[in-house]
Amino acid sequence: MRNIKIVLEYDGTNFYGWQVQPKKRTVQGVLESALEKFLCKKTKVTAAGRTDTGVHAHGQVVNFSPEGNYDEETIKNAINAHLPDDVFVKETEEVQNAFHSRFDALSRVYIYRILKNYSVFKRAFSWYYGYDLDISRMNEGCQLLLGQKDFTSFTVTKSKKENMCMDINRCQFRETEDEIIFEIEADRFLHKCVRIIIGTFVLLGRKKLEVVDIQKILLAKDRRRAGSTAPPNGLFLKEVKY
Template identity: 40%
Template sequence: MKNYKITIEYEGTDFCGWQIQAKSKTIQEELQKAIKTILREEVNLIGAGRTDSGVHALGQTANFRYTGEIDMGKFIYSVNAILPRGIAISRGEEVLPEFHARFDAKKRVYLYIITNKKSPFYWKYSYFYNKEVDVRLLNEFCKEIVGKRDFRSFAKEPEENQGTDCAIHSAHWRITGDFTIFSIEANRFLRGMVRTIVGTLLEMERKRMNRDYLSEIIEKRERESAGMAVPPQGLFLYKVRY
């Protein structure tokens, strides 16, 4: 069997996340149904990251195995034609038989977008945060989370036997037009981790707290010690690096 990798974009508002769930509309299920229709064969689609309900993606990656040859241009055109309008395959290629979209991923990059400008065109893709933020202070806080740390305090219940250590390679804030964008890159992320980090950083900035407080949160290893998670609509899986 041949192994194929695809890159996917999706607007997560109307979906209950990536992973297939009983009686819920998910990205993985919609893609598998569309691919089966075109290839006339069941496929098991393996995603690089399992995004939560309402979260978007600009560069989700997945792989599947298929018994025949695929003309990738025709395949992408045909699958996109029958997918819901909130999902699209942007690229595809044949890869080595042993390639695994999740386990071979070296780094994942997420973006979180906030804005203090109310607009009917922004609400689906950003968190309306009705105040200006001090980006310099937020970036000072980010220095405390870069590196290999135990991020149990920022996660929902972790998966069994997976551990809670993550290596964050970079984290920073920037202002672009009406938006303030948080970018974070790590080898892996725990469930709910990015949104809780953002919520905690914003709370600390609002209260003008000392950045050492982040180390205290990390050391406690208790979800209750961190701030509230921000809403899902501002979060994007931006890129997966191999």
């Protein structure tokens, strides 16, 4: 059986996240529907990660095992022909049978966009926060997140059995004329972690928190100590590294 890896982008605005749910429009659901129309057979896909309702992707990675000898370009074009306008396959590649899009990933990269000035045309893909933010303070706080740490305070997961550690390789805020863009790379991400980091760091940028408070929040291992969860529309899965 062949193993096909695809990279796709999607606008998450009108999706209830990645994973298939009964009577809900999901990215996995429309992708598997497109594959069924192309291959005339139900085909399950595996993704590198699950994005939540309203979250977007520039580079979600998926693999699946189709029947037939279609070449990579034909597979890409055929899937796209059956996908809605808010999902698009960018790349297609045949890989080794052992390849697994989730378990073989070395790291994931997310970005979060904060809009500095409100725009009707950008509101679906960024968060208009409405306050001036001190980027230097926020980047100073980023240094406290680097390395392997327990991020219990930055997730909504309630299971005591789950591993709450993440190993963050890099994270930084940068400023453009219109936006503040946060980029973070880690081996894995806990549920809603990036959005809770953003909700906490905007308080740091407004001087409602001190830099040392970030360390205190981490050590507390208590979700109530961190900020609110930022909205999903500013979050993008940028890429998955192997």
